[in-house]
Amino acid sequence: MGDDAVNLAAVWVAATEELANETLSPQQQAWLRLTRPLALVEDTAFIAAPNPFTRDAIESRLRPAITEALSRRLGRTIQLAVAVQPSDDPDQVSADPGAALPPTAPDFPRAAPDYPPAPTDYRSEPPEYRPDGPGFRAESTGYPAENADFPPDRRAYQQDAPAYPQDGGGYPQDGPGYPQDGYRHDPSGYRRDGRDYQPETGDYRPDGGGYRGAPAGYPPAADRAEPGEYRRQSEPAAPDGQLPLGIPAPQLPGLDIPATGRAAAPPRRTAPAPAGPPAPPQRTADTGGADPVRPAATRTDRGHRPGSEGTGRGDPSPSVRPGGQLRDYSGRGADAVSRLNPKYTFETFVIGSSNRFAHAAAIAVAESPAKAYNPLFVYGGSGLGKTHLLHAIGHYAASLGNARSVRYVSTEEFTNDFINSLRDDKMQAFQRRYRDADILLIDDIQFLERAERTQEEFFHTFNTLHNANKQIVITSDRSPKQLSTLEDRLRTRFEWGLLADIQPPDLETRIAILQKKAAHERLYAPLDVLEFIASRIQNSIRELEGALIRVTAFASLNRAAVDIALAEEVLRDLIPDGAGPEINSEQIMELTCDYFGVSMDDLRGHSRTRVLSNARQVAMYLCRELTDLSLPRIGQAFGGRDHTTVMHADRKIRRQMAERRTLYNQIAELTNRIKQQEP
Numbered sequence: 001m002g003d004d005a006v007n008l009a010a011v012w013v014a015a016t017e018e019l020a021n022e023t024l025s026p027q028q029q030a031w032l033r034l035t036r037p038l039a040l041v042e043d044t045a046f047i048a049a050p051n052p053f054t055r056d057a058i059e060s061r062l063r064p065a066i067t068e069a070l071s072r073r074l075g076r077t078i079q080l081a082v083a084v085q086p087s088d089d090p091d092q093v094s095a096d097p098g099a100a101l102p103p104t105a106p107d108f109p110r111a112a113p114d115y116p117p118a119p120t121d122y123r124s125e126p127p128e129y130r131p132d133g134p135g136f137r138a139e140s141t142g143y144p145a146e147n148a149d150f151p152p153d154r155r156a157y158q159q160d161a162p163a164y165p166q167d168g169g170g171y172p173q174d175g176p177g178y179p180q181d182g183y184r185h186d187p188s189g190y191r192r193d194g195r196d197y198q199p200e201t202g203d204y205r206p207d208g209g210g211y212r213g214a215p216a217g218y219p220p221a222a223d224r225a226e227p228g229e230y231r232r233q234s235e236p237a238a239p240d241g242q243l244p245l246g247i248p249a250p251q252l253p254g255l256d257i258p259a260t261g262r263a264a265a266p267p268r269r270t271a272p273a274p275a276g277p278p279a280p281p282q283r284t285a286d287t288g289g290a291d292p293v294r295p296a297a298t299r300t301d302r303g304h305r306p307g308s309e310g311t312g313r314g315d316p317s318p319s320v321r322p323g324g325q326l327r328d329y330s331g332r333g334a335d336a337v338s339r340l341n342p343k344y345t346f347e348t349f350v351i352g353s354s355n356r357f358a359h360a361a362a363i364a365v366a367e368s369p370a371k372a373y374n375p376l377f378v379y380g381g382s383g384l385g386k387t388h389l390l391h392a393i394g395h396y397a398a399s400l401g402n403a404r405s406v407r408y409v410s411t412e413e414f415t416n417d418f419i420n421s422l423r424d425d426k427m428q429a430f431q432r433r434y435r436d437a438d439i440l441l442i443d444d445i446q447f448l449e450r451a452e453r454t455q456e457e458f459f460h461t462f463n464t465l466h467n468a469n470k471q472i473v474i475t476s477d478r479s480p481k482q483l484s485t486l487e488d489r490l491r492t493r494f495e496w497g498l499l500a501d502i503q504p505p506d507l508e509t510r511i512a513i514l515q516k517k518a519a520h521e522r523l524y525a526p527l528d529v530l531e532f533i534a535s536r537i538q539n540s541i542r543e544l545e546g547a548l549i550r551v552t553a554f555a556s557l558n559r560a561a562v563d564i565a566l567a568e569e570v571l572r573d574l575i576p577d578g579a580g581p582e583i584n585s586e587q588i589m590e591l592t593c594d595y596f597g598v599s600m601d602d603l604r605g606h607s608r609t610r611v612l613s614n615a616r617q618v619a620m621y622l623c624r625e626l627t628d629l630s631l632p633r634i635g636q637a638f639g640g641r642d643h644t645t646v647m648h649a650d651r652k653i654r655r656q657m658a659e660r661r662t663l664y665n666q667i668a669e670l671t672n673r674i675k676q677q678e679p
């Protein structure tokens, strides 16, 4: 062990003891206990974690505390690099990873052989060297802590590095294959998509484009991972015809997928043939099935998971990481995911420090349903990606063949379904619908607080699923503890598994999200404009996306270039989120009545004169855009209308706004009035 390693070992013990005594929760202490120091190289402390999950927990939760403690003791600023390196110490292995879990997590897969690789970490804070990047390989034997020739570029520090694309995968800004369904060309801003699922019709399509189970249009093959890459060398290969969890590789009709579930790696980016389990199959690009299906990359050595990384400072370009979802779920999966929004996948999800933990947990759950964390409880503010993650779990689990049936439901739909089933004496069918699911994804559980009988029913649904080893994933705008009017027995159950919060994204992540959104929707906006928008809107990704759409639509209507001056003009009256008073449906309706010269009774009534229909639809649209109200709740405010009516209005106004200047102006004017009114 070199001096630095010795130094680190000594300092590490002292620093971790100090942290354990002072600041860390028992769970965090357990995570820390699982790590061990490897080496101190220049100003970077390298430590090993036994699995990707612990590594992610350390990186997302403990990094600041650890670096601060180490920096204080070593008298200089220390960076932290965490590698996944399974421990040889049987004691530690046995403690791993269950010990790192909350005591209530009952069924963590202790051996955790299939633990998901962590996201590649092109992170926000420079010089956040990526410990699991090429070179710092968890499985490399003889990690040369004392290596005198440690290259200055730490990324090049590798024993036998595969040709991993160092540039992060090549984000196809304007590559072929992105959806071109006219989604979101409205200038509205403040979208609330992701909630428009219609249980009756299965027509989940917030963007009004007629969702089908397996749409085309994923990023081109060139931007995807190749099989054989990024695999932990120590992992045994799965038997032929098996996916990582022992599931037979699906044979997709008409698609070129080898029986092993592994496709031959093309010459580019080939890794030195590590033996590893084949990753889930993944269909490429918009080639209508002509392209081979490739396994989604399961990167474990660099901890690579599906998802897009956020950015590092100075490099705001997002990088599409390999490992997306299979678009054709081989028949069975298509059913499983038919109500999921195809746009909400891990592939379209940008990872940053604010959501890294929740993303890692979501991947773990999709890859090992009911084995990793059950339930997984994701909570955070509005518009931060909870619904997106929920759907992504469904897509990914189905693409892996890990779930025969995935059921996504919002809590309000669950409640309505329950009430209707009671009324119609169809409780058996209701119970089958939810209790037969392999994965139940339930959104916005906070709305259960108001529904006592539904709480009771959900309690039994939860128990049945949990006892049957079925995965439950829950989202909420608050942690279970803060759901104060929820029955205790439910609250405690929500804490059985893993709690993962999502915070508002930092600037770099916001820019990366905008870049990705622009590329996906084929909206042109230069980087300085994206930076400007990202700097103005901080707390909601939904609002962020809305602002981008508003700016690009305005430019398009005026045939003007998208530049900062234009963006300033469009967003001038935009009160930063959180700064204004809370807006409710009543205010919106009153101001809309005022604007169009109609009465509240008219707005709530059923007359279909042109003026009234238009005013009603505009008001519904504004409720959707400017409040957190769900579709059913908006429907109630408009005289008890069905949520599908609200959805129709929302879609229609969005579509027409990009085409009709008067409508755009009306919406802009009304938005300003609503946002600027006194509380």
Ligand SMILES: Nc1ncnc2c1ncn2[C@@H]1O[C@H](COP(=O)(O)OP(=O)(O)OP(=O)(O)O)[C@@H](O)[C@H]1O
Pocket (backbone or CB within 6 Å): 192, 193, 194, 195, 344, 348, 349, 350, 351, 355, 380, 381, 382, 383, 384, 385, 386, 387, 388, 389, 444, 477, 513, 541, 542, 545, 628
């Ligand atoms: N990390 C991310 N990367 C890319 N897009 C994101 C990300 N997070 C959120 N979004 C996008 O932001 C929008 C809002 O996200 P979503 O509906 O999932 O939020 P939410 O937390 O469920 O909000 P609410 O609590 O109001 O339902 C969606 O269009 C989603 O795709």
